Amino acid sequence: MLTILLSAIFAGIVAVLVTVAIEKWGGIVGGVLGTLPTTIVPAAIGMYVEAGSEDLATSMSLIPFWMLLNALFVASWVVYPRINKDVTLVKMIFVSLSFWTVLAILMTISLSEALNHISERNVGIAGLVCLVGLGLWMTWIPVNAPKGKNPVTKYVLVMRGLAAATAIGIAVYFSGMGMPIIAGLAAVFPAIFLTTMVALWMAQGSDVPTGAAGPMMLGGSSVAMYSLIAPWALPEYGIYAGSAICWIVSVLLTSLPAYSWLSWRKLQLTQH
Numbered sequence: 001m002l003t004i005l006l007s008a009i010f011a012g013i014v015a016v017l018v019t020v021a022i023e024k025w026g027g028i029v030g031g032v033l034g035t036l037p038t039t040i041v042p043a044a045i046g047m048y049v050e051a052g053s054e055d056l057a058t059s060m061s062l063i064p065f066w067m068l069l070n071a072l073f074v075a076s077w078v079v080y081p082r083i084n085k086d087v088t089l090v091k092m093i094f095v096s097l098s099f100w101t102v103l104a105i106l107m108t109i110s111l112s113e114a115l116n117h118i119s120e121r122n123v124g125i126a127g128l129v130c131l132v133g134l135g136l137w138m139t140w141i142p143v144n145a146p147k148g149k150n151p152v153t154k155y156v157l158v159m160r161g162l163a164a165a166t167a168i169g170i171a172v173y174f175s176g177m178g179m180p181i182i183a184g185l186a187a188v189f190p191a192i193f194l195t196t197m198v199a200l201w202m203a204q205g206s207d208v209p210t211g212a213a214g215p216m217m218l219g220g221s222s223v224a225m226y227s228l229i230a231p232w233a234l235p236e237y238g239i240y241a242g243s244a245i246c247w248i249v250s251v252l253l254t255s256l257p258a259y260s261w262l263s264w265r266k267l268q269l270t271q272h
Contacts, residue, residue: 012165064127135218
């Protein structure tokens with residue numbers, strides 16, 4: 001129970017900081033910062049402590065595909081307003097969550113079957129490749145990613161933190177109950193993405209969250225990379241050193257290249 005509580009509290013704090021980062025530094029910097037491996041850290045530790053290395057490996061192997069699912073969720077916040085110019089925030093929330101739920105059901109069925117025929121590591125690598133490919137495609141032509149002009153209210157920040165904390169707490173709980181696939185899905189429930197979009201839309205209008213969508217999708221590959229390293233690093237080096245290794249390697253291999261790519265594409269656009 002203590003593991004679940006600590007994981008949830010840490011995730012909630014991180015979720016609040018992410019919104020502030022996007023609001024302060026704009027979509028590119030904030031989007032990448034907002035998708036650094038954060039809530040996955042307590043989630044992975046909690047799963048390992050509660051369920052052991054075998055269930056951790058199963059849960060983590062599916063994280064790249066769950067992050068791909070979240071990337072598609074974020075993409076809906078870019079695509080749907082272009083189709084429906086008069087979309088309201090309430091309608092956008094309903095459409096995006098409905099889209100996520102349908103895809104989550106289909107992907108859960110497909111991935112459960114895939115694990116019977118393909119190794120967990122290969123499934124994870126395939127998910128990472130798909131996620132990076134989608135992120136590069138969505139950020140090939142940059143959209144305006146402005147900083148926020150109005151502060152996000154404390155009420156919205158608190159609700160965002162509670163949503164993220166609840167999602168991670170449930171994930172660790174399911175892991176301890178011996179349901180690693182459901183735990184992995186719960187760990188990446190788009191609480192952070194949803195509350196980011198809602199909080200910024202309410203405070204700044206639709207431009208700021210839409211501008212952060214592409215960078216958040218590409219930056220999310222760092223979480224996928226973390227999940228591929230964790231099943232090896234945590235049992236081998238322990239929860240503290242292992243988590244540090246996962247975080248540093250994933251940032252070096254994904255977050256920094258993502259920032260460089262986004263900056264380069266923005267520069268290319270301004271020069272033309």
